[in-house]
Amino acid sequence: MPKVLILGGGLTGLISAEILKEYSPIIIEKSDSVGGMAKTFREGPFFFEYGGHYLHFQKEDSLEFFKKFSGDLLKRERNSYVYLEGKFVRYPVQIFFPEAFPLYKQQILEEQREKKIDKTNYYTYLKTSFGNILFEKFFYPYNKKFWKTDLEEMDPKWSERYIPQTDEEKIENPTDNVGYNKVFYYPKNGIGELSQNLAKGKEIHLKTKVKAINIKEKIVYTNKGNFEYDFLVSTIPLEKLVVLSELGSYKMDFLSIIVLNIGVRGKMERDFSWLYLPEEKTPFFRVGKYILPESEGLFGLYFELSHKGAYPNINILFKEARKLMDSLGINGKAIKALFLNLKYAYPIIKLKEKVYIEMLLEQLENHTIFPAGRMGRWKYLTMEDSYFEAQRIKKIADLFFK
Template sequence: MRVKYLIIGAGPTGLGAADRLRELGHNDFLVLEAEGHVGGLSASFTDPAGFTWDLGGHVVFSHFEHFDRLLDDLLGDHVLTHQREAWIRLADTWVPYPFQNNIRRLPPDMVWECVQGLLAVARNGASASPPAHFREWIEKSFGPGIARLFMLPYNFKVWAHPPETMSHRWIGERVSVVDLARVLENIIRSRDDVSWGPNRTFAFPLTGGTGEIYRRLAARFADRVRLGQKTVAVDMATKTVRTAAGMTVSYDRLLTTMPLDRFVLDVAQGLPEAARQAAARLKHNGALIAGIGIDGHRSDSKCWMYFPESNCPFYRVTNFHNYSYNNTPAPDGTVPRHRALMTEISFSGYKPEDGADHIKRAVAGLGAAGLLEPGEDARVVSTWQTRLDYAYPIPCLSRDGALAVIQPLLEAADIFSRGRFGGFKYEVGNMDHSVMQGVQWAERMVAGTPETVYRLG
């Protein structure tokens, strides 16, 4: 079999690319997907008890008109819109997100520790030398108080890599920097400050979880999606792909969305040793995702919560029943009769985690965090879990140098690696970014339009 455009992976990037090719009238394409479903890391699943779960706490927000139109076309009125309500659990209290704007919620000694650090940062001002890594950026931006209490423990919990091994150049709009006057005013006026960030409003499908978006998108060209076709070899010289199921496809241009390190080290045939050495310098973490379904409902308007402390194993919990009442079984109108709590635990060589007792530790952590009342673990009616070996691409200090070696070598052979892990750039790895990486790749292939979301430089 031969196609002009071959796409590896039916996640947001691969499906975004295929759909744009279709829109542009170029239908000579094929999508190969290793799993038996579409959606990639944005897939959703319904457990035997009727709870729907995502692969982590996804929210849909956008920087792009094309993505907005796509969602409107796919979902229509089959969508719910929410105001973000995110919180941090620390010192037996809840602090609104972003933490640094709402330290007034902490006990007085912690508030003063944070303020002292912020004052020291303000005194150093622009004379401070540039940070060498993420840990230095945290300390220079927030001072030792906020660093000790929240930024350092939370970031190790989520990334599972020491912050001194990471670059700070990915930050952008991902982290709210400090406005000292604003922080002090919030303290004095006893005011919560929760408006920061691009995801302060977000959308969610009415039924089917986040994966519903991609099931509907793939249905537009279902005859050109092959499920259960794991790519095991790409011969760069002959431009041929072979799958574990025995399928062979030749191509003119290849878009791969599989993890770039795995593509280079395990799949691509014909790359020089320099590319393999570069791929070995790319870092990622994994995640254990648990869904805990609880009989009975109680009022709690929080969307998701962050947990920097060591009394619970997860870094984030999502009130998934608040995203859509249809994420729980037998909803009664718009009020769920159950709660659906989704937990996320990161792991890496720096932070190993035992998956064998994952659910037990997650349930115990929910109790320690105050999300389950004493004895309420007896009301757990469903548990669901999965392991993601690739959860976040780490913006490590060696990443940009590695990409600068690998990507030009691939593109010289008409191979383009894009997406959350195909491109390996966390800062453009949100759902909207990922779809648009595929869209812009398709436009580049057809019309030569430059890509602006994913840049090689």
């Protein structure tokens, strides 16, 4: 029997193990539970996570796959806004901004009529797609606050999928029925339910951290012994994998995320799924309300802040969250809280690094190491993509073992 080893027990690792099950793969996971970024932490009645983790599907077969491992899925419609100058501007802002700030409507329409999209970098892409007003009022401040990176250094390609375009027609007849996440799904016991179900019946070594990889002898060294392999799938951050397999060392840029979860007994004057926060007066770039629990007067909020290593202390963040709640008309008592810090959350795709990353992936594959997943492949991927990643790996494995 060929030895298939999977590094990382997040969704990509678990779904790969499911799809590769004829090869009886073994999963190695450093933490004490599976799920990676897609975990649920139960705190009393609350379902805290690394921010709202919602499923959206491009393909029917992925929906079926996720349904199989999550039981019934709750289906919800996005109810999101940008909170700007004290107003709730319906998302997407590139369609609804003129409705909220009519003074700018003519100029925005004119800029849309004359637009020529320049994809040189993320900065030029945003500015030429949305025009000066939308760029200055929302796209620049929000992206600067979120990415904490020079936008001119960033590749715009990833964003085409996530940020819908606008035009005169859309602005004149605004509808929020656009974007990849207009409708989304959620397991009725939290996103973590998926990994718990996927883990059943699989050989998973928890609290087992990869310390080194001998790519010539095909051995993975961990704190709990050595694992030989013929075929290695890695979902651990690419930056780490390169060092562990002694193929070099190169600092790749990425974002970390703090998620301050607060369980509230109280009332929201205005309901929302999540709000984008472009202004500097709050350190958070987004605040959201979890789907669960669905009981009257009880709700879980998440306040998200991005960083590259330095961030305000927890007491300051709590005060900032309280301040934001007050300005949003969220009244009540915080009865539970959970502070989460996720180091590898978003890969930053820099234009100058693209070629290097492609070379690196090719080099690893030549050594039968197959990177997959969001930080594993250093690509801005979703949970549905974890399924596509697993399918891609299955095709490679079948060819390899044929």
